[in-house]
Amino acid sequence: MLKFRRKILQAGAGLVLADPMFSQRRALAQTPECVDNPTPRQIEGPYYTPQTPRRSNLIDGLPGEILVLEGRVLSTACQPVAGAIVDLWSCDAQGVYDNTGFKLRGHQITNAQGWYRFETLMPGAYGNSSFRRTPHLHVKIQPPASSLLTTQLYFPDQPLNQRDGFFNPALLVKIEQKAKQPKRALFDFVVPVQARG
Ligand SMILES: [Fe+2]
Incomplete structure (x- = not known):
């Protein structure tokens, strides 16, 4: 046999x-996924606040499930983009944005290998019976030699994903959950390479 x-x-x-x-x-x-495959753009939405603090921990003592978001900014030629500003904002676990301060808001600058890392909270859903947003993160990426990328990130296995008109599976983070460690969400942003002239 x-x-x-x-x-x-x-x-x-x-x-x-x-x-x-x-x-x-x-x-x-x-073939690496970054080759000629830039991250899709999405709307900014109504809750962006400029001039965010440069920091990696955005939690400010708020309750909720800790979420570590990390990844790289890469070019469409698959090269790490150093010095890119990664500006992150999201609502809290109850779906509420801090529109007067900087809770759950902040920016990082990618290191020489293109890496960024945040500690934030798992965002809640928000909206009403006619307009409902699935849990998501908002982000702006400003590379040193490329145009601004504004987009949003989503989470797998969220029941509301398919009912949210903005949801795009190309913007799903990869979740890693290990025992006794915070939930990790991984996402590499890919930005177009701009010719230097
Ligand atoms: Fe939002």
Whole structure:
């Protein structure tokens, strides 16, 4: 039985290798997602406050589920973008924005490898019976040599995602949840490369 199974596996492997599309598919799978695939833009919404503090922890003692958001800013040539301003804002766990102060608001500047990192709270949903927003984060990315990117990030497995007209699966963070550690959300922003002239 074992010998038979091994033969089947060998035959299967032969079929895959003989498939003329296999090497092409493998090449596509190895192509980094950042290549010529800029992060989609989304509306700013009504709750942006400029002049945010430069800081990584945005929580200011508010209650809620801690969320660590981190990732890189990359160019469409897949190169890290250093010195990009990453400005993050969101509502609290009850769906309320701080429109008078800077709770859950702040910016970071990417390091030499393009990395940014925030500690914030998992945002709640908000709206009413006719207009409902699924949990999301707002962000503006200002690279040193490219145009401003304004967009939003979403979370997988949220029941309201499919009922939110702004939801875009290309803007889903990747969640990592380990025991006794805060929830981590990972997202790499990809910005167009601007020719230097
Ligand atoms: Fe919002």
